[in-house]
Amino acid sequence: MKPNFEPIVGRYLSIELAGRPHRLYVEEAGQGTPLLCLHTAGSDTRQYRALMNDARVTRDYRVIAFDMPWHGKSSPPVGWQDEEYRLTTEAYVAMILAVMAALGLDKPVVMGCSIGGRVILHLALDHPEKFRAIIGLESAAHAEPYYDLAWLHRGDVHGGEVAAGVVSGLVAPTAPQESRWETLWHYMQSGPGVFKGDLYFYTKDGDIRDRVANIDTRRCPLFLLTGEYDYSCTAEATLELGRLIKGAEVKIMEGLGHFPMSEDPEKFLGYLLPVLDRIQGGLASRAA
Amino acid sequence: MFERLKDRVNGNPALLRRGKTCSTRFLLEMGEESYLVDIREGRIEAVTKGPFNMTSWTFALRAPRDAWTEFFKPIPRPGYQDILGLAKRKLLRIEGNLHPFMAHLLYFKEALASLRPEARA
Numbered sequence: 001m002k003p004n005f006e007p008i009v010g011r012y013l014s015i016e017l018a019g020r021p022h023r024l025y026v027e028e029a030g031q032g033t034p035l036l037c038l039h040t041a042g043s044d045t046r047q048y049r050a051l052m053n054d055a056r057v058t059r060d061y062r063v064i065a066f067d068m069p070w071h072g073k074s075s076p077p078v079g080w081q082d083e084e085y086r087l088t089t090e091a092y093v094a095m096i097l098a099v100m101a102a103l104g105l106d107k108p109v110v111m112g113c114s115i116g117g118r119v120i121l122h123l124a125l126d127h128p129e130k131f132r133a134i135i136g137l138e139s140a141a142h143a144e145p146y147y148d149l150a151w152l153h154r155g156d157v158h159g160g161e162v163a164a165g166v167v168s169g170l171v172a173p174t175a176p177q178e179s180r181w182e183t184l185w186h187y188m189q190s191g192p193g194v195f196k197g198d199l200y201f202y203t204k205d206g207d208i209r210d211r212v213a214n215i216d217t218r219r220c221p222l223f224l225l226t227g228e229y230d231y232s233c234t235a236e237a238t239l240e241l242g243r244l245i246k247g248a249e250v251k252i253m254e255g256l257g258h259f260p261m262s263e264d265p266e267k268f269l270g271y272l273l274p275v276l277d278r279i280q281g282g283l284a285s286r287a288a
Numbered sequence: 289m290f291e292r293l294k295d296r297v298n299g300n301p302a303l304l305r306r307g308k309t310c311s312t313r314f315l316l317e318m319g320e321e322s323y324l325v326d327i328r329e330g331r332i333e334a335v336t337k338g339p340f341n342m343t344s345w346t347f348a349l350r351a352p353r354d355a356w357t358e359f360f361k362p363i364p365r366p367g368y369q370d371i372l373g374l375a376k377r378k379l380l381r382i383e384g385n386l387h388p389f390m391a392h393l394l395y396f397k398e399a400l401a402s403l404r405p406e407a408r409a
Binding site for chain 1: 364367372376391
């Protein structure tokens with residue numbers, strides 16, 4: 001009997017980031033236009049598994065995702081035990097560009113969610129020529145913490161349990177139970193302090209409010225999709241981006257929350273596939 | 289509404305397991321109404337309706353009646369589906385010693401959500 005493998009293939013990439021050797025886990029499925037997917041804070045590439053297993057996506061797109069250092073199956077760099085992990089804008093942007101170069105991706109479409117939905121705004125502003133199109137999921141120019149982040153990393157509270165507890169309400173109440181709990185499982189598996197370290201970018205270093213209006217969508221088309229149940233990156237915050245960035249296409253997704261690709265993939269694909277079709281058809285680039 | 293916590297939680301083995309290391313007393317306020325909830329190893333021992341005279345509790349969750357009413361709908365409107373969502377909207381105040389609350393955050397969220405009419409066990 002043939003093994004029932006999914007079409008997703010994962011490999012480990014040796015790569016230098018910030019002058020230090022790293023071992024990154026990269027997975028991909030499909031062929032055609034490269035679509036580089038960025039996971040949320042404190043999670044990993046598994047969030048994109050439904051997309052990678054969907055022929056409607058992989059027919060025209062080579063979907064690629066990597067676990068950021070410290071996340072999923074990517075190791076932290078040697079010496080990590082003596083450091084506090086904190087994601088900075090500079091490191092995040094450089095990491096994405098380095099992975100693209102290492103994989104030889106020529107003008108991919110990039111799609112990121114949450115912290116990924118923030119960093120794509122930095123990419124749109126500073127590196128638009130490197131991308132065919134940019135898709136932000138749950139994008140906001142800034143996020144205010146609404147709880148004390150210190151709870152995420154302390155010896156007397158289980159980090160995985162509290163991380164899942166914090167984000168559980170960001171999943172839409174209509175999400176299928178199995179997808180909701182798989183999304184939370186990813187959070188439960190995060191390493192100590194990693195979610196908190198990512199939120200340094202999300203709540204502080206990645207603040208792009210003062211520059212976001214300078215994004216020029218004529219240089220690279222920008223699509224922003226946000227779930228109505230996301231109270232972290234709110235619909236209001238994304239609509240505000242739409243007002244500030246001329247030419248950005250904004251869609252508020254009904255019945256979805258902060259993790260559209262993993263909490264309710266089928267509903268999300270209803271919003272994503274038309275965007276991918278437009279990019280594939282060259283409509284977006286003609287509009288530019 | 290909150291009186292039903294006892295049946296909903298104690299009848300749910302998965303919730304009892306999730307709260308197994310949680311023993312505490314906390315205060316719930318719905319507008320002017322207040323309730324004390326006593327938890328022992330995940331099991332709701334008592335839900336007592338106030339008013340109270342000089343009582344002690346570990347932490348308190350306080351929100352106006354309207355906010356809880358929306359929270360308890362089978363499908364609440366966006367922003368009202370979660371107690372941290374209510375807190376972000378400044379509708380829910382979370383006060384006191386938050387350690388038991390944060391250490392068992394999923395347990396408390398699931399326990400309160402279990403009061404929804406069509407809540408899935």
